[in-house]
Amino acid sequence: MSRNPTRLAPLVVLVVLALLPYSTLQVPGLFDGVLNSPGTLQLIALCLVFGGVALSYDLLFGFTGLLSFGHALYFAAGTYVANLALTELGLGLGAALALTTVVGVVLPLLVGGVALRVSGIAFSMVTLATAQVGSIIVLQDPGGLTGGEEGLAVAREPVPDVFIGVFNTVNKYWLALAYLALVYLVVTLLTRSRAGRVWAAIRENERRVEVLGLKPYPFKLLAFVLAGLLATLGGVVHLLLLGGSTPRVTTTDFTLSLLVMVVLGGAGSRWGAVLGGVLYTYLDSRLTDLAQSPAVQDLPAWLRVPLSEPLFILGALFVVVVFFFPGGIAGLVARLRERRAGRRPGTTPPPDGTTVPGRAVEQLREAAGRGVGVGAGQPRDGV
Amino acid sequence: MSTVVLLTVTGLGLAALYFLVASGLSLIFGLMGVLNFAHGAFLTIGAYGTWWAAENIPGAGATGWGFVYAVAFGVAVGTLVAAVVELTLIRPLYERHIEQVLVTVGLSLALVALVRAVWGADPRPFPRPELARGTTSLLGANVPNDRFLLIATAIVVLVAVLAFLRFTRFGLVIRAGVENRTMVTALGIDVRRAFTLVFAIGGAFAALAGALGGIYLGSISPGQGTSLLIFAFIVVVIGGMSSITGTAVAAVLVGLVQQFANYYAASGVGDLSVVLLLAVVLLTRPGGLTARLA
Amino acid sequence: MSERPPLLRLADVHVRLSGSHILQGVDLTVRRGGVTALLGRNGAGKTTTVKSVLGLVPSSGTIEFTGGDGRTHRLQGRRTHEVVRLGIGYAPEDREVFGGLTVAENLTLAERRDSAHHHDRVYDLFPELEQRSRQLAGTLSGGQQQMVAIARLLLNDNQLLLVDEPTKGLAPLLVAEVADVLARAAEEVTILLVEQNLTVVRRMATDAVVVDQGRVVWAGSAPELLADPDRTRELLGVAPSGGAHTGSERASSPTTEQHVRSRRSSAGEAGA
Ligand SMILES: Nc1ncnc2c1ncn2[C@@H]1O[C@H](COP(=O)(O)OP(=O)(O)OP(=O)(O)O)[C@@H](O)[C@H]1O
Ligand SMILES: [Mg+2]
Numbered sequence: 001m002s003r004n005p006t007r008l009a010p011l012v013v014l015v016v017l018a019l020l021p022y023s024t025l026q027v028p029g030l031f032d033g034v035l036n037s038p039g040t041l042q043l044i045a046l047c048l049v050f051g052g053v054a055l056s057y058d059l060l061f062g063f064t065g066l067l068s069f070g071h072a073l074y075f076a077a078g079t080y081v082a083n084l085a086l087t088e089l090g091l092g093l094g095a096a097l098a099l100t101t102v103v104g105v106v107l108p109l110l111v112g113g114v115a116l117r118v119s120g121i122a123f124s125m126v127t128l129a130t131a132q133v134g135s136i137i138v139l140q141d142p143g144g145l146t147g148g149e150e151g152l153a154v155a156r157e158p159v160p161d162v163f164i165g166v167f168n169t170v171n172k173y174w175l176a177l178a179y180l181a182l183v184y185l186v187v188t189l190l191t192r193s194r195a196g197r198v199w200a201a202i203r204e205n206e207r208r209v210e211v212l213g214l215k216p217y218p219f220k221l222l223a224f225v226l227a228g229l230l231a232t233l234g235g236v237v238h239l240l241l242l243g244g245s246t247p248r249v250t251t252t253d254f255t256l257s258l259l260v261m262v263v264l265g266g267a268g269s270r271w272g273a274v275l276g277g278v279l280y281t282y283l284d285s286r287l288t289d290l291a292q293s294p295a296v297q298d299l300p301a302w303l304r305v306p307l308s309e310p311l312f313i314l315g316a317l318f319v320v321v322v323f324f325f326p327g328g329i330a331g332l333v334a335r336l337r338e339r340r341a342g343r344r345p346g347t348t349p350p351p352d353g354t355t356v357p358g359r360a361v362e363q364l365r366e367a368a369g370r371g372v373g374v375g376a377g378q379p380r381d382g383v
Numbered sequence: 384m385s386t387v388v389l390l391t392v393t394g395l396g397l398a399a400l401y402f403l404v405a406s407g408l409s410l411i412f413g414l415m416g417v418l419n420f421a422h423g424a425f426l427t428i429g430a431y432g433t434w435w436a437a438e439n440i441p442g443a444g445a446t447g448w449g450f451v452y453a454v455a456f457g458v459a460v461g462t463l464v465a466a467v468v469e470l471t472l473i474r475p476l477y478e479r480h481i482e483q484v485l486v487t488v489g490l491s492l493a494l495v496a497l498v499r500a501v502w503g504a505d506p507r508p509f510p511r512p513e514l515a516r517g518t519t520s521l522l523g524a525n526v527p528n529d530r531f532l533l534i535a536t537a538i539v540v541l542v543a544v545l546a547f548l549r550f551t552r553f554g555l556v557i558r559a560g561v562e563n564r565t566m567v568t569a570l571g572i573d574v575r576r577a578f579t580l581v582f583a584i585g586g587a588f589a590a591l592a593g594a595l596g597g598i599y600l601g602s603i604s605p606g607q608g609t610s611l612l613i614f615a616f617i618v619v620v621i622g623g624m625s626s627i628t629g630t631a632v633a634a635v636l637v638g639l640v641q642q643f644a645n646y647y648a649a650s651g652v653g654d655l656s657v658v659l660l661l662a663v664v665l666l667t668r669p670g671g672l673t674a675r676l677a
Numbered sequence: 678m679s680e681r682p683p684l685l686r687l688a689d690v691h692v693r694l695s696g697s698h699i700l701q702g703v704d705l706t707v708r709r710g711g712v713t714a715l716l717g718r719n720g721a722g723k724t725t726t727v728k729s730v731l732g733l734v735p736s737s738g739t740i741e742f743t744g745g746d747g748r749t750h751r752l753q754g755r756r757t758h759e760v761v762r763l764g765i766g767y768a769p770e771d772r773e774v775f776g777g778l779t780v781a782e783n784l785t786l787a788e789r790r791d792s793a794h795h796h797d798r799v800y801d802l803f804p805e806l807e808q809r810s811r812q813l814a815g816t817l818s819g820g821q822q823q824m825v826a827i828a829r830l831l832l833n834d835n836q837l838l839l840v841d842e843p844t845k846g847l848a849p850l851l852v853a854e855v856a857d858v859l860a861r862a863a864e865e866v867t868i869l870l871v872e873q874n875l876t877v878v879r880r881m882a883t884d885a886v887v888v889d890q891g892r893v894v895w896a897g898s899a900p901e902l903l904a905d906p907d908r909t910r911e912l913l914g915v916a917p918s919g920g921a922h923t924g925s926e927r928a929s930s931p932t933t934e935q936h937v938r939s940r941r942s943s944a945g946e947a948g949a
Contacts, residue, residue, distance in 0.1 A: 114666065121412070121620075121624070122620055122624075125620045126620075126661065126662065129613070129657075129661050129662075132658060133655055136651050137651070140650065205695055252609065253492070253609070256420075256491075256492065259488060263485055305501055306500055308500050309496040309497065309500040311493070311496035312492075312496035312497050314493075315491075315493025316493045318492070318493075319472065322476075322485045322486050323475070323476075323486070326482065361696065362696060555785065555786055558778060559782075562776065562778075563775060565757075566769065566773045568757040568758045568761075569757055569761060569767045569769070570761065570786060570789070571761035571789045571790075572786070573758045574758070
């Protein structure tokens, strides 16, 4: 199994990314400056953060099948709570992080506790509405705390010097990378755990999970809280990276862009979601630059106008992906790989500890039959 | 007293807007199981279509019949876009609800961005026909006439939809389809034609809401549709997801709660109370107001 | 073994649903005229077979239907409404009448463009429905709802009727009435009948097909099958009784599922 090169891939990527700030490579077209210029590092760091946040959303949507429209709330809570703790309460970074972590557990616990009592579209709506509450509060600027539409700059004093200023961009970059690595590790461990198998089964067929004598509710709540917490931490990293909080991250559009990232990269795939987040953030930033470039400005109006809006291109790209590449980039790669291996789709043996799509409930049942793991509940349908 | 009257009528005016957006959403959701995020974009398109027609189409204008033509144009464009969206993007994904929702999400982002690319992100002043300009004295309160225009339009639409559902064959197919889509097809009926129809109807109402919302707010901006959409979603859920009468009742409830709380508590509290209302309704009656008791 | 031409033919039909392989190569032929009984224990795949014909579940293999004009149509790849418009009527297992519509609206909805509509015939068979035409179908008793479901079936001119357990949960008297109506209909139209009540099967079935675990395990003449108690017991888990009493023999062992089912249906009756 250790001969499988793809198992080492994340580690290789991590090492390459960690060493990247030592490179003065110029990548024409992709980045304006050399790789270790602050501007380029900042952009890549942003991509890495959103890669991590997208993966936290994938835990909900891709791995558990919960279509939340309110994931922005937890990310926003991360950046605003940490910001207020540093700026208003004057806490140190460690204390602020601790406080934010508590909020990052309690908030999704409360919201999820309510929202998960309903399912399907109603669940999506409750999450949408609660996230809207966050947006309203931030924009109302109660007591001048959140800065309203202007956003809120973080106070410099409580933040360690290593995270301040353009010269320290490389540290923020490593922080972003560490965050992504943490999320990746946590999600990997979680999806391979017993809970991960139950999540996969819930995504596939919640009713049959109940028939197995398991209550889906606590498992769904667990996924909701963990995903929320990971997103909250992402908010903190984002705060340090940007030196402030912006109300843009409270909006429904932000949640929707998380959804776009995950679907683009491949829902239910770890590296797919990360790649989706990275790609989306990169495109969003670069397309904005592109729109102002002379190359686009000289185009005829019917081409220039739509190209001047990154969201138009990303939205349209998203529709194309949903239509022609179900499974996103990860799905595409899987299909190409299978075609090259000459196998029929779906016949690739799964790596150890992974659930086979379409067979998660069966596997769960088999595991229960063998007496490992699932015997938590008694069958409830005895007549 | 006059404050209460003013707040009530204004709340009802807001409810009228919510109803116009939410009725289409609930028809689409009820029949097709699709939560249509592009609905806000239809609204924006209707608003900009009306505004554009009033400025550019001969015969159309900012007042009198000219404005009516302009609204008709905006509504026609909204209807057309909705129907085309259903035929080209929703229909091929028949019964794949998540993908359908995702497509509408992508559309909502892309269409609104397109409007922003063409006409800019800043609000545009919207024509204000004379009918909506003055105020009417009602029980001691001076109520702006545009509120009555909104309310009257919503009532006409409500009655028309109910009559359509009750007395036409398409209405029968839609009512049956909301209950059990599969069985409708098993009776030899091509239920997809009804899908296109409800999308077109929903698009028309959303576009109308866009035009009326422009009058009510005095200006239009690309993001307007999306912010109204969230409250319309809440109305749909409170109303029981697929009932027109339920949607109407929920719209009134939401509009009034929002107005009164925003006035008597603080700005923003109204919006929060609406979310609270949603939570309370869902926790006490998970199927919404019109859920049938088992 | 019969000279009648085939009307519906399934060959090597497979159905997979949410990871389970439910039909595993079903082969069966329904010949024009008469009643073909589709038998099998609970969960054998009878309902799924019927649904695969209508395209209500995705299937692989071959499903062919020979229309009145003698042309043979491949049914897969057609949408359900297109299959139905070839002249195939369907009464589903759980009746599935539209509870929020009146009886009359339920019938109006069922009117098909490709056929004449025989409201007279239907109200003739079920006078009760005419009296209750303005009542919401959801407030009808289970038996009355079954009448609506069968009325929908007989309203149009069809080549083939797919009837899934029409007597499920009905009182003996009503079982006999439903059987009467179907027997009369069978004089004009071919019926594929899923039925657990062997008395009803005995009364009208000309042919029988037995499925088990997603495969056809026996096909032949219905009287021949029922005349052989050992074989019937082996295939269906119950022996056919020779008597003429109705509604007592069920072609399966009393499983948990059946308990649930009979409780459900009695609750339905109580609602009337
Ligand atoms: N949508 C589905 N997903 C997964 N399994 C299904 C689905 N529908 C049916 N099944 C399974 O397929 C098998 C056959 O079901 P089917 O309804 O065809 O049986 P049946 O012969 O009609 O039984 P009964 O006599 O109880 O009506 C059953 O084991 C059932 O649990
Ligand atoms: Mg059955």
